[in-house]
Amino acid sequence: xxxxxxxxxxxxxxxxxxxxxxxxxxxxxxxxxxxxxxxxxxxxxxxxxxxxxxxxxxxxxxxxxxxxxxxxxxxxxxxxxxxxxxxxxxxxxxxxxxxxxxxxxxxxxxxxx
Amino acid sequence: xxxxxxxxxxxxxxxxxxxxxxxxxxxxxxxxxxxxxxxxxxxxxxxxxxxxxxxxxxxxxxxxxxxxxxxxxxxxxxxxxxxxxxxxxxxxxxxxxxxxxxxxxxxxxxxxxxxxxxxxxxxxxxxxxxxxxxxxxxxxxxxxxxxxxxxxxxxxxxxxxxxxxxxxxxxxxxxxxxxxxxxxxxxxxxxxxxxxxxxxxxxxxxxxxxxxxxxxxxxxxxxxxxxxxxxxxxxxxxxxxxxxxxxxxxxxxxxxxxxxxxxxxxxxxxxxxxxxxxxxxxxxxxxxxxxxxxxxxxxxxxxxxxxxxxxxxxxxxxxxxxxxxxxxxxxxxxxxxxxxxxxxxxxxxxxxxxxxxxxxxxxxxxxxxxxxxxxxxxxxxxxxxxxxxxxxxxxxxxxxxxxxxxxxxxxxxxxxxxxxxxxxxxxxxxxxxxxxxxxxxxxxxxxxxxxxxxxxxxxxxxxxxxxxxxxxxxxxxxxxxxxxxxxxxxxxxxxxxxxxxxxxxxxxxxxxxxxxxxxxxxxxxxxxxxxxxxxxxxxxxxxxxxxxxxxxxxxxxxxxxxxxxxxxxxxxxxxxxxxxxxxxxxxxxxxxxxxxxxxxxxxxxxxxxxxxx
Numbered sequence: 137x138x139x140x141x142x143x144x145x146x147x148x149x150x151x152x153x154x155x156x157x158x159x160x161x162x163x164x165x166x167x168x169x170x171x172x173x174x175x176x177x178x179x180x181x182x183x184x185x186x187x188x189x190x191x192x193x194x195x196x197x198x199x200x201x202x203x204x205x206x207x208x209x210x211x212x213x214x215x216x217x218x219x220x221x222x223x224x225x226x227x228x229x230x231x232x233x234x235x236x237x238x239x240x241x242x243x244x245x246x247x248x249x
Numbered sequence: 250x251x252x253x254x255x256x257x258x259x260x261x262x263x264x265x266x267x268x269x270x271x272x273x274x275x276x277x278x279x280x281x282x283x284x285x286x287x288x289x290x291x292x293x294x295x296x297x298x299x300x301x302x303x304x305x306x307x308x309x310x311x312x313x314x315x316x317x318x319x320x321x322x323x324x325x326x327x328x329x330x331x332x333x334x335x336x337x338x339x340x341x342x343x344x345x346x347x348x349x350x351x352x353x354x355x356x357x358x359x360x361x362x363x364x365x366x367x368x369x370x371x372x373x374x375x376x377x378x379x380x381x382x383x384x385x386x387x388x389x390x391x392x393x394x395x396x397x398x399x400x401x402x403x404x405x406x407x408x409x410x411x412x413x414x415x416x417x418x419x420x421x422x423x424x425x426x427x428x429x430x431x432x433x434x435x436x437x438x439x440x441x442x443x444x445x446x447x448x449x450x451x452x453x454x455x456x457x458x459x460x461x462x463x464x465x466x467x468x469x470x471x472x473x474x475x476x477x478x479x480x481x482x483x484x485x486x487x488x489x490x491x492x493x494x495x496x497x498x499x500x501x502x503x504x505x506x507x508x509x510x511x512x513x514x515x516x517x518x519x520x521x522x523x524x525x526x527x528x529x530x531x532x533x534x535x536x537x538x539x540x541x542x543x544x545x546x547x548x549x550x551x552x553x554x555x556x557x558x559x560x561x562x563x564x565x566x567x568x569x570x571x572x573x574x575x576x577x578x579x580x581x582x583x584x585x586x587x588x589x590x591x592x593x594x595x596x597x598x599x600x601x602x603x604x605x606x607x608x609x610x611x612x613x614x615x616x617x618x619x620x621x622x623x624x625x626x627x628x629x630x631x632x633x634x635x636x637x638x639x640x641x642x643x644x645x646x647x648x649x650x651x652x653x654x655x656x657x658x659x660x661x662x663x664x665x666x667x668x669x670x671x672x673x674x675x676x677x678x679x680x681x682x683x684x685x686x687x688x689x690x691x692x693x694x695x696x697x698x699x700x701x702x703x704x705x706x707x708x709x710x711x712x713x714x715x716x717x718x719x720x721x722x723x724x725x726x727x728x729x730x731x732x733x734x735x736x737x738x739x740x741x742x743x744x745x746x747x748x749x750x751x752x753x754x755x756x757x758x759x760x761x762x763x764x765x766x767x768x769x770x771x772x773x774x775x776x777x778x779x780x781x782x783x784x785x786x787x788x789x790x791x792x793x794x795x796x797x798x799x800x801x802x803x804x805x806x807x808x809x810x811x812x813x814x815x816x817x818x819x820x821x822x823x824x825x826x827x828x829x830x831x832x833x834x835x836x837x838x839x840x841x842x843x844x845x846x847x848x849x850x851x852x853x854x855x856x857x858x859x860x861x862x
Contacts, residue, residue, distance in 0.1 A: 171421055172418065174420060217727055245750045246750050249747065
């Protein structure tokens with residue numbers, strides 16, 4: 137068996153990086169936003185503010201796109217090429233669906249709004 | 250120092266230009282500089298004095314001269330030509346009884362064709378098990394709940410064949426169904442979908458368009474229609490062509506009609522005869538009628554109709570600007586040329602359930618008004634008082650433009666200049682014998698802007714103006730754009746998120762997004778077609794009027810002047826059209842360094858010098 141087959145490569149996906157206490161409803165909406173646009177998304181947990189979480193997620197993502205959700209539901213969408221303090225979108229708990237959609241559209245190259 | 254310091258001033262529709270020169274005793278001219286500023290008010294009216302003074306003061310300052318040294322201000326006899334624009338939609342699509350949904354949402358769910366009876370998701374529990382159901386879901390339903398309700402019904406034995414949703418959830422719902430069905434979403438007025446009616450929902454695979462509901466006989470097959478009914482649904486099929494998804498509901502008298510709006514009759518009064526033409530007959534019929542009555546003395550619209558209102562508005566604007574307080578009636582204001590252009594205007598369908606847009610036919614009209622009154626004398630008096638120098642009105646605009654254009658290297662008489670302006674396109678010809686004729690035709694840069702604005706449904710004149718002036722680009726990532734010629738440009742700073750993946754115009758202030766669903770190629774086509782239909786058509790129209798016997802082959806040199814001659818593609822479009830007639834055509838370069846600008850101002854100075862020499 138070649139060594140390459142043993143390397144487990146992550147399938148390409150948007151990374152949703154959230155604080156452990158992030159509201160489940162917001163995470164569900166973010167996931168739904170990406171799913172409606174047909175782009176895969178996987179979740180992981182991390183510590184920090186929404187923008188930091190999002191930038192870390194974008195760097196982890198093979199699609200270079202991440203969403204960060206903090207414990208209070210504040211959220212951000214980021215791209216790995218963007219400066220750390222310059223997210224593509226910032227929003228609050230009510231913007232979950234939009235954040236998921238925007239993240240997906242950064243991947244698919246469609247206008248964000 | 251024996252020379253006389255003179256300044257030529259050209260007050261144009263949109264810009265005022267000045268040309269400062271020293272004229273020696275033998276008539277030899279030394280150019281000292283030029284200046285350009287925006288015209289204040291309407292050209293030829295006292296309000297335009299301000300712009301003229303600004304231009305003169307600017308050129309004096311640049312040359313290091315004082316107003317006191319000025320010997321003479323030379324003003325052009327501004328042709329009192331003002332143009333007005335109007336656009337009237339002449340077709341209208343109306344859906345009655347909510348017969349169809351064809352808004353083409355970005356992400357429909359599932360694929361295939363489902364035919365059944367419309368039933369609200371609220372009543373699904375009581376739906377009989379032998380009747381195929383097209384489920385209608387109102388606002389406020391969560392995708393998990395919708396999927397659960399549909400799965401429950403299917404488990405109970407109800408054949409659920411399709412769904413129509415209010416929210417943007419089609420993919421989410423479809424992904425949670427045990428049996429995949431076509432789902433159309435984002436139907437904003439879903440409560441208007443008639444319930445208990447036969448309906449068909451079709452969603453095509455990604456990258457494809459619907460095949461059944463866009464085909465008249467497809468609809469006939471689905472609903473079992475007789476030939477008369479089939480004839481009636483044919484507009485529905487046409488309206489849905491090119492969509493990825495659609496819904497058709499069979500209601501007793503539902504219909505999609507494509508009716509023509511009566512816009513009114515345009516009456517064209519020529520020298521010898523008068524012709525009446527229906528505006529909703531389209532641009533070609535109007536231009537044919539115009540050709541039959543040439544030369545046009547005046548045009549009137551039927552009172553109480555759209556076209557009547559439009560021509561009255563043009564006349565009133567002219568009357569207001571020419572009003573000198575003497576209370577003179579605007580009766581001597583005549584419409585001397587009309588340019589009609591066929592256009593398409595995206596409009597929301599009346600009776601639509603999801604904000605459907607169709608392309609409606611429209612006619613754009615530019616009308617050129619001419620008056621016998623000129624108020625340049627008042628302007629000259631005020632310029633003279635302000636500057637303390639004698640101001641004279643010299644020469645007709647067209648003749649001056651020819652004199653200025655002849656300072657372009659490589660030109661000689663006989664020559665024709667075409668001034669591509671904002672409101673009108675003007676041509677002036679000078680024969681080898683020194684005979685000058687000038688014509689003005691309606692329609693120029695402002696009509697192009699209006700066509701671009703309407704056809705792209707921008708509803709923003711500023712953006713339309715930008716689209717007209719600059720090449721397009723597509724933002725391909727946060728750091729690079731692809732220009733319309735395919736060249737890629739990278740940026741150091743990330744581009745703002747609101748322009749991501751959009752078609753943009755690169756303005757000096759940064760990329761401006763164009764608010765349209767069209768791709769770059771479609772926007773480019775609209776822009777070039779608008780320019781062709783106005784400037785190429787008008788240049789040919791004007792040249793035919795000044796060419797010997799109307800034969801373009803007998804023209805030698807054509808020099809393009811005016812602000813629109815600076816455009817990045819209009820001169821090329823015109824040159825292409827004229828190449829077939831063997832005409833030498835190019836953009837003027839007045840004084841060898843001014844480009845297509847300053848021709849009239851330079852011509853005024855040249856005419857003054859000829860008078861001395």
